[in-house]
Amino acid sequence: MRRDTQHMLLVLLGGALIRIAADDTYLRYVRPSHRWWLLAAGAVMVLLAAVALARDLRGRTGPVDHDHDHGRTRSPWLLMLPVLVIALVAPPALGADAVARSGGGGAVVRNTDLYPPLPPGPLELGVGEVVNRAAWDESGSLDGREVTVTGFVVRRGAATVLARMTIACCAADARPYTIRLVGDVGDLEPDTWLRVRGTVQPGSATQANRFTPSLAVLDVQVVAEPTDPYEY
Amino acid sequence: MITAVRSHVTSLHVFCAVLIAAIVARPVIVDALSAPVLRTAATVFVAVCVQALPFLVLGVVLSGVIAAFLSPAALRRVLPARPAAAVPVAGAAGLVLPGCECASVPVARRLIGQGVPDAAALTFLLAAPAVNPVVLVATAVAFPGEPGMVGARFLGSLATACVMGWLWQRAGRAEWIGDRVRLRAPTPTGAGRWAVLAETARHDLVSAGGFLVLGALAAAALSVLVPAAWLDALGAQLVLAVLVMALLAVVLALCSEADAFVAASLSTLPLLPRLVFLVVGPAVDVKLIALQAGTFGRAFALRFAPATFVVAMLCAVGAGLLVFGGVR
Numbered sequence: 001m002r003r004d005t006q007h008m009l010l011v012l013l014g015g016a017l018i019r020i021a022a023d024d025t026y027l028r029y030v031r032p033s034h035r036w037w038l039l040a041a042g043a044v045m046v047l048l049a050a051v052a053l054a055r056d057l058r059g060r061t062g063p064v065d066h067d068h069d070h071g072r073t074r075s076p077w078l079l080m081l082p083v084l085v086i087a088l089v090a091p092p093a094l095g096a097d098a099v100a101r102s103g104g105g106g107a108v109v110r111n112t113d114l115y116p117p118l119p120p121g122p123l124e125l126g127v128g129e130v131v132n133r134a135a136w137d138e139s140g141s142l143d144g145r146e147v148t149v150t151g152f153v154v155r156r157g158a159a160t161v162l163a164r165m166t167i168a169c170c171a172a173d174a175r176p177y178t179i180r181l182v183g184d185v186g187d188l189e190p191d192t193w194l195r196v197r198g199t200v201q202p203g204s205a206t207q208a209n210r211f212t213p214s215l216a217v218l219d220v221q222v223v224a225e226p227t228d229p230y231e232y
Numbered sequence: 233m234i235t236a237v238r239s240h241v242t243s244l245h246v247f248c249a250v251l252i253a254a255i256v257a258r259p260v261i262v263d264a265l266s267a268p269v270l271r272t273a274a275t276v277f278v279a280v281c282v283q284a285l286p287f288l289v290l291g292v293v294l295s296g297v298i299a300a301f302l303s304p305a306a307l308r309r310v311l312p313a314r315p316a317a318a319v320p321v322a323g324a325a326g327l328v329l330p331g332c333e334c335a336s337v338p339v340a341r342r343l344i345g346q347g348v349p350d351a352a353a354l355t356f357l358l359a360a361p362a363v364n365p366v367v368l369v370a371t372a373v374a375f376p377g378e379p380g381m382v383g384a385r386f387l388g389s390l391a392t393a394c395v396m397g398w399l400w401q402r403a404g405r406a407e408w409i410g411d412r413v414r415l416r417a418p419t420p421t422g423a424g425r426w427a428v429l430a431e432t433a434r435h436d437l438v439s440a441g442g443f444l445v446l447g448a449l450a451a452a453a454l455s456v457l458v459p460a461a462w463l464d465a466l467g468a469q470l471v472l473a474v475l476v477m478a479l480l481a482v483v484l485a486l487c488s489e490a491d492a493f494v495a496a497s498l499s500t501l502p503l504l505p506r507l508v509f510l511v512v513g514p515a516v517d518v519k520l521i522a523l524q525a526g527t528f529g530r531a532f533a534l535r536f537a538p539a540t541f542v543v544a545m546l547c548a549v550g551a552g553l554l555v556f557g558g559v560r
Binding site for chain 2: 041
């Protein structure tokens with residue numbers, strides 16, 4: 001591959017990284033703290049290409065700087081693939097298909113032994129937090145409490161399940177947390193985002209149902225997908 | 233550029249043609265990727281690329297710094313003269329590079345280029361992503377109830393790196409590593425150093441980046457093809473569980489800072505198979521095999537990856553038995 005083509009590729013790839021970090025697109029793939037890594041990496045790529053281009057134009061690149069494996073290596077072409085996928089498709093955040101693919105179960109990490117007491121009044125909790133407390137908290141801090149959770153719809157047989165992915169680094173390590181919605185929620189398409197208010201049925205998250213607690217639904221609202229689709 | 237006969241169609245033409253074709257065919261591509269399986273795979277592919285590229289950039293910049301500012305003589309002064317002694321020093325040096333495995337490949341390549349013994353550079357390659365503080369803290373956070381996990385992981389990974397170093401020193405052949413790796417530009421001085429830094433980093437990025445993409449592609453495909461049902465019913469069969477978890481670490485190609493959380497979530501399994509997952513993953517996975525084949529040559533990767541796989545599995549089991557005091 002010619003040097004000038006390589007420069008173009010680096011500029012495009014760096015530009016693609018900066019582009020997805022500039023708005024919230026990157027949140028579909030990695031966690032928020034990765035934004036600065038992406039901006040820095042994109043800037044370095046563009047800078048390296050610009051420096052090399054400037055030196056090429058001034059004829060400063062002697063034979064020492066040149067590739068010695070010209071023509072044999074086709075691997076740089078592969079760098080076009082992420083650029084094209086990001087620019088043309090920008091795949092969405094993981095959804096119902098990924099939940100079903102992971103065996104359909106909730107993750108069963110026991111985050112901690114100690115759950116701090118919840119504040120009084122209406123609660124707005126993450127799906128992961130609700131599942132964890134429902135499965136592990138022996139003090140029963142959720143019993144009889146009204147909680148509001150946001151997630152997307154997954155159909156499991158006749159049941160409607162509310163799911164949310166938790167990621168540690170990027171979408172490749174995503175684990176689903178799921179809550180079974182009990183009550184009349186209507187006929188909802190998979191991947192519809194919902195804000196659900198309800199009460200957790202005590203003792204409903206067990207090993208047998210892969211730690212999927214049941215939520216007696218009081219109120220359901222269809223909402224837009226949040227800018228940050230994952231929990232951490 | 234160095235070809236004697238200049239063909240009329242250059243890579244730049246092909247590049248532009250591909251771009252235009254892609255833009256024109258966009259509706260078809262978007263349509264083809266609308267199947268749920270492909271959408272999930274595409275998301276994982278972009279996620280692995282986007283997650284790993286910044287670490288690769290960090291690695292190539294470090295590689296450039298080594299080429300420009302660390303002369304072979306200076307490196308010789310730091311490392312013990314005997315390769316057998318240099319191996320554990322290189323393993324300990326892995327403690328200070330807080331990056332994922334993608335960063336350590338270009339750095340190890342540059343170390344070999346600057347005259348560091350192969351065995352020591354390969355030990356660094358295996359140790360850096362596995363024993364750095366970020367990874368160990370992440371492991372501690374993921375296993376709050378099992379403080380032994382951090383120690384077992386540290387021990388298993390460091391042992392893997394050192395054993396592979398010593399093994400390479402005894403049985404490895406210099407010619408397995410591609411000639412271009414040893415190619416060394418004359419040590420620059422003054423302003424020339426910055427030019428060497430930029431050109432080394434650019435060259436390493438272009439040549440390794442493609443292989444990273446290949447690895448991400450493999451990881452995305454496997455993540456949707458490997459059925460999760462594999463993991464059920466493994467709990468009782470320990471030997472099988474160890475093997476499956478080791479293979480899973482290779483095919484999933486998770487970032488070493490994230491794999492502990494995945495291992496923690498597989499709580500139906502005993503600790504030992506999950507430890508194997510954590511030790512094998514940073515040492516050998518599809519993305520690393522692709523990167524190593526591209527950087528050091530295919531002959532190298534064909535021998536190094538399977539050997540590392542076996543050694544990492546054995547070291548993990550050994551470390552697990554030692555720390556947990558048996559199978560748990």
